[in-house]
Amino acid sequence: MNTVPILMYHNVERAPKGVGLRGLYVTPGRFRRQMQLLKWLGYRGISQAEAVPYLRGEASGKVVVITFDDGYRDNLEHALPVLCDCGFRATCHVVSDAIGAYNRWDAEQLGARKAVMSAAELRQWVAAGMEVGAHSRSHARLPELDEDALYAEVQGSRAALEDLLGRAVTSFCYPYGAAGERERALVRELGFASAVSVRRARARPGDDLWNLPRVAVGGHHGPQVFPLQILTAHEDRHQ
Structure with a gap:
């Protein structure tokens, strides 16, 4: 069965010295090489919304889904030009209450304030053909919330972005x-077409659209790991 790898990125930037979780950073040069490799291999880079027909088995083709979590400005500065050069599209999942601010949810833990795109920058991202997805209002741990707070985080983020x-x-x-x-039931009931997790595997047609696995692309990996993640069962064995 064909796989539909869903790539997960966070920052496309060189990791600052001493920052926590350096694996969340992929340098701009490495990101460019990864996208160029995908294009050379014959993949078409698509957004999460565009992936739904492939995941339902209604479409087929050599596609890879490109996603970025949190909405960082470096996605616009460093990733967008590469995506456009390759003719790829991608999805940036945005924490709506952080627009124009920073990563309040983990800045202290990581030892770094990372700028989140402003409203104007998000419009620029969309104008370039990219997708914006919802990532809650405040980056809360959803299972820890009561029903009202959960609804406010999920629906509130979408309403603000729309x-x-x-x-x-x-x-x-x-x-x-x-x-x-x-949490998955609420996202489905609210009408979202799909939702991604951090469960490691390449997605396949027939997977639960509201619990999709992803391939975490980390800056701490050697360059040889990326093609293994896409082309082999390297990630699938973690299911």
């Missing part, structure tokens, strides 16, 4: 990948 961008937001990403049956 109001800002003037278009439907149909893709969701669980903060920290944390989601049980209750």
